[in-house]
Amino acid sequence: MSLVEKFGLAALYRFDPETAHGLAMRALQAGLASAPGPVTSARLRTRVAGLDLPNPVGLAAGFDKNAEALSPLTQAGFGFIEVGAATPRAQPGNPRPRLFRLTEDRAAINRFGFNNQGMEAIGARLVKRPRDAVIGLNLGANKDSTDRPADFASVLRHCGAHLDFATVNVSSPNTEKLRDLQGKAALAALLAGVMEARAGLERPLPVFLKIAPDLDETELADVAEVAREAGLDAIIATNTTLSRDGLQSPHRDEAGGLSGAPLFDRSTRVLARLSMLLNGDIPLIGVGGVGSAEQAYAKICAGASAVQLYTALVFGGLSLVGEIVTGLDRLLERDGFDNVADAVGSKREDWL
Secondary structure, eight states: OHHHHHHHHHHHSSHHHHHHHHHHHHHTTTTTTTOOOOOOOOOOOOOOOOOSSSSSSEEEETTSSSSSOHHHHHHTTTEEEEEEESSSBOOOOSOOOOOEEGGGGTEEEEEOOOBBBOHHHHHHHHHTOOTTTTTTEEOOOOTSSSHHHHHHHHHHHHHGGGSEEEEEEEEOOSSTTGGGGGGHHHHHHHHHHHHHHHTTSSSOOOOOEEEEETHHEEEHHHHHHHHHHHHHHHEOOOBSSOTTTOOTTTTTTSSSEEEEGGHHHHHHHHHHHHHHHHHHHHHHSSSSSSOSSHHHHHHHTOOOSSEEEHHHHHHHTHHHHHHHHHHHHHHHHHHHOOSSHHHTTGGGGOOO
16 A cells, blocks of 8 residues: 555545545545556456456445446556446435445445446446446346346346446345345345346346345245245355454444444355355355455465455455455465366365
8 A cells, every 4th residue: 555545545545434435435536536447367357256356355235325436546557347226216325324434344334225326327327338248237226126136127227237247235234124124035036027128128138136144044945946946147255244253443333234344254154155056157256344355365275266245345445446356366376276167166175
């Protein structure tokens, strides 16, 4: 991290977290952030769910909710970008404060509630997206929707022509009863509608599912079964957790989903378990607590074909992306892997 970036982060910490995030987005749009361009090598290049990635380290949804910084983010070193979540209609989300920085735990708690400008505004920006990047959209449902499964399909139909992949997000804890859609019957019905919408696109694209880290063994087995039957292209494991085990911050009891370092072990165990259940049939994307090359590598060895991060950027700055990607390359070389795909699941048993 450069001295300029250190000063920038210190300045942002003087503001409440949501205001600081808004300022960081403006800095990105103004070209003031780290921009090394694509970071890749023969060892890092990989293919996941039919997508050719320059490296397996992606940006998780939630950082750029409204697809406002696509060009600078594609130059930040990520192998792929996920924006959103987008809902059919714009909605303000939950009242502020709704984002809390847990500095002592290198974590965050949010209860945003899918605040976004809606699929029309987001779709208009995706029309102008950079074409030399892999960009996906996290699909959401409006809080007051009378048919939430239909909302996911609506967003996909509206934005799908300008995406490389789409993610069905039924795992946010901040929209009441949304996680109920992870149940076997409800999930199967929802995915059937999404797949029907995909079939109507001029250019069908990979569809991912994002799950919670708080599912038990039976629920995970149900997810694996439904994912196979639906023909999903990948599963993102995992979203934020409702657990507060071991937290030190005075904000630890705030309502919402916990992300960041404390989520790493929990989410990686879920990832490994799902990897065993799927046995390579569906690729996995590991999310939750990735803040170093070693942690990205651990997710891959536990069964992830690619990883995503977000909260770690709050504490490590955008230059952290390049550090993780180059560090991952070195770790793969150290352990004798010619390509990242060869390392996937190589130490899964350590997490079971």
